[in-house]
Amino acid sequence: MAGILTGEGVGPEVISAALQVLQAIEQASGIAVQLRYGGPIGLAALRDSGTCLSPEVIDFCTNVFADGGCIFCGPGGGDFVYRLRERFDLYCKFTPIHELAALHGVSRIKPAYLAGIDMIVVRENSAGLYLGDSGIENLPCGDRLATHQFRYKSSQVERILDVARRLAQARRGSLTVVTKPGGIPAISSLWLDALESMETEGLTVRRLEIDYAIYQLLSAPHEFDVIVAPNMFGDVLSDAAALLMGARGVSYSGNFGPAGRAVYQTGHGAAKDLAGTNQANPLGQIQSLAMMLRESFGLQEQAQWIHRAIDRVLRAGWRTLDIAEPDSRVVGTREMGEIVADAVQAEADAGQLMYGS
Numbered sequence: 001m002a003g004i005l006t007g008e009g010v011g012p013e014v015i016s017a018a019l020q021v022l023q024a025i026e027q028a029s030g031i032a033v034q035l036r037y038g039g040p041i042g043l044a045a046l047r048d049s050g051t052c053l054s055p056e057v058i059d060f061c062t063n064v065f066a067d068g069g070c071i072f073c074g075p076g077g078g079d080f081v082y083r084l085r086e087r088f089d090l091y092c093k094f095t096p097i098h099e100l101a102a103l104h105g106v107s108r109i110k111p112a113y114l115a116g117i118d119m120i121v122v123r124e125n126s127a128g129l130y131l132g133d134s135g136i137e138n139l140p141c142g143d144r145l146a147t148h149q150f151r152y153k154s155s156q157v158e159r160i161l162d163v164a165r166r167l168a169q170a171r172r173g174s175l176t177v178v179t180k181p182g183g184i185p186a187i188s189s190l191w192l193d194a195l196e197s198m199e200t201e202g203l204t205v206r207r208l209e210i211d212y213a214i215y216q217l218l219s220a221p222h223e224f225d226v227i228v229a230p231n232m233f234g235d236v237l238s239d240a241a242a243l244l245m246g247a248r249g250v251s252y253s254g255n256f257g258p259a260g261r262a263v264y265q266t267g268h269g270a271a272k273d274l275a276g277t278n279q280a281n282p283l284g285q286i287q288s289l290a291m292m293l294r295e296s297f298g299l300q301e302q303a304q305w306i307h308r309a310i311d312r313v314l315r316a317g318w319r320t321l322d323i324a325e326p327d328s329r330v331v332g333t334r335e336m337g338e339i340v341a342d343a344v345q346a347e348a349d350a351g352q353l354m355y356g357s
């Protein structure tokens with residue numbers, strides 16, 4: 001079962017396109033995913049309930065998780081995602097970054113640097129800068145003073161490093177740990193000490209500082225497999241890495257906590273400039289659907305149908321405006337959802353022909 005939070009801005013449009021694709025999966029496989037719908041989130045909720053994560057949405061998520069489901073979420077602004085992660089201890093965010101070969105032509109990065117890239121940014125989601133205490137005070141001299149204090153416990157660092165270590169062991173065995181010893185010495189030491197005392201036999205471990213890590217990510221992306229970082233560095237790394245896939249509109253992620261709790265979302269935001277125009281790219285939300293099917297429902301094959309369908313659609317020249325090339329067949333959000341849904345059906349049929357089932 002999946003709980004749907006449609007989000008704000010372009011959220012309802014990209015969620016609706018993704019659900020068209022889910023319908024195609026259901027028709028092709030005979031699997032039925034039960035859906036429940038929750039209320040508004042983010043700045044839309046703030047207007048009505050005075051908070052970006054309302055008590056109703058907390059109850060909704062609590063019930064979905066208690067019934068063994070996960071959340072499929074459109075973008076939401078304000079502090080919605082931080083409060084959600086805090087409330088349900090969604091301490092781990094995975095952002096997969098993989099080659100979308102059909103989009104080499106729209107990338108700002110030369111194709112030779114993009115071929116075969118395949119990495120996952122593992123972001124610590126439960127502490128650090130974004131979960132700190134802050135305030136602004138008016139000083140007697142007339143100046144204003146803003147302060148922000150943030151912290152990490154070694155147990156929080158150890159659990160995320162352990163997730164990243166296990167992921168790297170299951171993949172190509174390369175782990176990059178990103179800190180900034182000169183800039184945030186105490187927290188960087190905590191991370192690097194935890195890394196030092198962790199069993200990393202069989203892994204190639206790199207320690208990079210955030211500034212050079214971003215430079216390397218964009219100049220030598222093949223060198224990355226699993227990257228793990230504190231909250232804010234992980235946010236910046238995953239947004240920058242999205243450039244390697246072609247555009248912000250195709251980026252996606254999953255947030256994970258204990259007891260199988262999971263929230264799947266886009267990497268891009270509410271894109272309010274595009275809301276209601278049927279121009280938003282739904283491929284990020286659709287890829288997060290594939291991630292949900294694979295990680296929460298164990299539907300590997302169906303997730304692959306989606307990725308292959310997207311490749312097929314992009315190679316055929318179908319594009320939303322943000323990823324259009326001069327000879328593209330430009331379509332809107334809704335139409336892209338329909339085209340990918342049809343391509344999913346074609347992938348499912350091709351699979352049946354191949355295996356004769």
Ligand SMILES: NC(=O)C1=CN([C@@H]2O[C@H](COP(=O)(O)OP(=O)(O)OC[C@H]3O[C@@H](n4cnc5c(N)ncnc54)[C@H](O)[C@@H]3O)[C@@H](O)[C@H]2O)C=CC1
Nearest residue numbers: 075076077078248249265266267268269270271280281322
């Ligand atoms: N996953 C989430 O829930 C996220 C939510 N946000 C929230 O979204 C709001 C807007 O954030 P911004 O920083 O402006 O980032 P944004 O991603 O919403 O927009 C940045 C630029 O990317 C474009 N863009 C984004 N998604 C697109 C798509 N699917 N197709 C085509 N173009 C797309 C927008 O039109 C805009 O020009 C804020 O309230 C922010 O807090 C931001 C990032 C992630």
Ligand SMILES: CC(C)CC(=O)C(=O)O
Nearest residue numbers: 076077078080081235269
């Ligand atoms: C701005 C947020 C709503 C989303 C984001 O960028 C995050 O994951 O921290």
